[in-house]
Amino acid sequence: MTKIMISDMPKHVGETVTIGAWLFNKRSSGKIAFLQLRDGSGFVQGVVVKANDEEVFATAKALHQETSMYVTGEVTEDTRSSFGYELQVTGIEVIGEAHDYPITPKEHGVEFLMDNRHLWLRSKKQHANMVVRNEIIRATYEFFNDNGFKKVDPPILTGSAPEGTSELFHTKYFDQDAYLSQSGQLYMEAAAMALGKVFSFGPTFRAEKSKTRRHLIEFWMIEPEMAFVEHDESLEVQEQFVAHVVQSVLKNCKLELEVLGRDTAKLEKVTAPFPRISYDDAIEFLHKEGFDDIQWGDDFGAPHETAIANHFDLPVFITCYPKGIKPFYMQPHPDRDDVVLCADLIAPEGYGEIIGGSERIWDHKLMKEQIEAAGLDPEAYAWYLQLREFGSVPHSGFGLGLERTVAWITGAEHVRETIPFPRLLNRIYP
Numbered sequence: 126m127t128k129i130m131i132s133d134m135p136k137h138v139g140e141t142v143t144i145g146a147w148l149f150n151k152r153s154s155g156k157i158a159f160l161q162l163r164d165g166s167g168f169v170q171g172v173v174v175k176a177n178d179e180e181v182f183a184t185a186k187a188l189h190q191e192t193s194m195y196v197t198g199e200v201t202e203d204t205r206s207s208f209g210y211e212l213q214v215t216g217i218e219v220i221g222e223a224h225d226y227p228i229t230p231k232e233h234g235v236e237f238l239m240d241n242r243h244l245w246l247r248s249k250k251q252h253a254n255m256v257v258r259n260e261i262i263r264a265t266y267e268f269f270n271d272n273g274f275k276k277v278d279p280p281i282l283t284g285s286a287p288e289g290t291s292e293l294f295h296t297k298y299f300d301q302d303a304y305l306s307q308s309g310q311l312y313m314e315a316a317a318m319a320l321g322k323v324f325s326f327g328p329t330f331r332a333e334k335s336k337t338r339r340h341l342i343e344f345w346m347i348e349p350e351m352a353f354v355e356h357d358e359s360l361e362v363q364e365q366f367v368a369h370v371v372q373s374v375l376k377n378c379k380l381e382l383e384v385l386g387r388d389t390a391k392l393e394k395v396t397a398p399f400p401r402i403s404y405d406d407a408i409e410f411l412h413k414e415g416f417d418d419i420q421w422g423d424d425f426g427a428p429h430e431t432a433i434a435n436h437f438d439l440p441v442f443i444t445c446y447p448k449g450i451k452p453f454y455m456q457p458h459p460d461r462d463d464v465v466l467c468a469d470l471i472a473p474e475g476y477g478e479i480i481g482g483s484e485r486i487w488d489h490k491l492m493k494e495q496i497e498a499a500g501l502d503p504e505a506y507a508w509y510l511q512l513r514e515f516g517s518v519p520h521s522g523f524g525l526g527l528e529r530t531v532a533w534i535t536g537a538e539h540v541r542e543t544i545p546f547p548r549l550l551n552r553i554y555p
Contacts (some may be wrong), residue, residue, distance in 0.1 A: 128145070137392075171198060177215070188219075207380055223485065245544075261531060279325050305330040314485060315509075326348075338539040356483070368397045404447065
């Protein structure tokens with residue numbers, strides 16, 4: 126007997142196959158049982174007809190939610206389902222019985238679902254979120270590999286920080302102080318000086334006491350750095366990357382986006398180039414929109430970013446922020462001493478910043494001055510400064526937050542649903 130995954134069923138129409146599956150749900154009449162089966166690769170309906178085999182029908186009727194089994198049957202087309210296929214069941218071999226599964230097909234509270242996150246992942250929407258997340262990861266590697274980038278893995282334990290240590294998790298590294306990384310950027314700059322174009326993809330940690338729908342304590346970042354690349358060139362890479370990811374999800378995750386109820390028309394518009402607005406113009410725009418709470422020199426909050434994003438159909442770059450609200454390593458604007466060559470990419474529909482990037486300071490003297498002005502210990506950054514002593518070049522980079530990007534593309538209400546096991550201000554279980 127041919128054992129296959131549900132996702133392979135379209136290749137086996139008319140054949141009798143066996144799948145390993147869990148019972149997601151069921152309904153039955155006196156003569157037919159409909160089994161909703163899942164195996165991790167997808168969901169399919171199994172049809173059991175009493176007249177064909179009363180013993181198999183009796184087994185099907187007795188199954189409980191999340192019981193595992195081998196199911197044998199013929200693959201047939203089913204135009205009524207979004208998957209397009211179903212299984213005419215001729216045999217059921219129970220592997221592991223399940224009783225009193227806690228997550229039933231009814232409404233549950235968020236805290237209950239989060240307490241049972243290890244089981245909630247099995248649901249259709251959470252499964253769809255994880256499939257889209259995986260596609261974004263696959264498309265990310267595809268984009269950077271196809272464009273000449275090399276993957277480099279920066280350390281997670283560091284002795285210094287790109288943006289100070291106030292929001293870092295402190296730990297002891299034997300007899301020294303160390304921190305969980307909030308960004309691999311500094312190390313990626315070093316890698317770019319060796320390998321030209323590089324990217325990292327790893328976990329980052331922010332000890333932010335925030336409970337918003339946009340924030341996680343532990344999240345994943347994609348961080349490219351590019352030698353001989355200036356600010357405007359970096360923006361082009363960013364928009365091409367984001368457009369590639371979105372179009373890849375649209376192409377390869379149609380079923381999952383349908384399960385999530387995502388309005389794909391909005392995503393279909395996401396092609397490069399993206400609109401750009403300067404920080405100066407953004408402040409002026411917000412004042413016209415009635416946001417009197419923000420002045421030049423303030424950072425944008427979620428309502429401000431959303432108002433700006435709603436003015437555009439595409440993700441929008443906000444460029445050239447004030448120097449005082451950005452990290453020490455950003456290259457000053459060539460014509461102004463009050464702003465830096467940077468940009469945040471704001472996703473549509475209220476999902477906020479998904480990318481932060483800039484051209485990096487590459488002059489040794491200026492970088493040293495900036496480190497000291499930020500109140501950081503020059504000794505801790507000695508290696509980073511040394512990068513500017515031996516053949517320094519203009520270079521740029523950015524960081525894309527994976528979970529916010531997943532939330533935007535899937536339409537998730539909260540980033541906690543975009544990572545398998547979220548770490549939140551009040552949650553480290555399960």
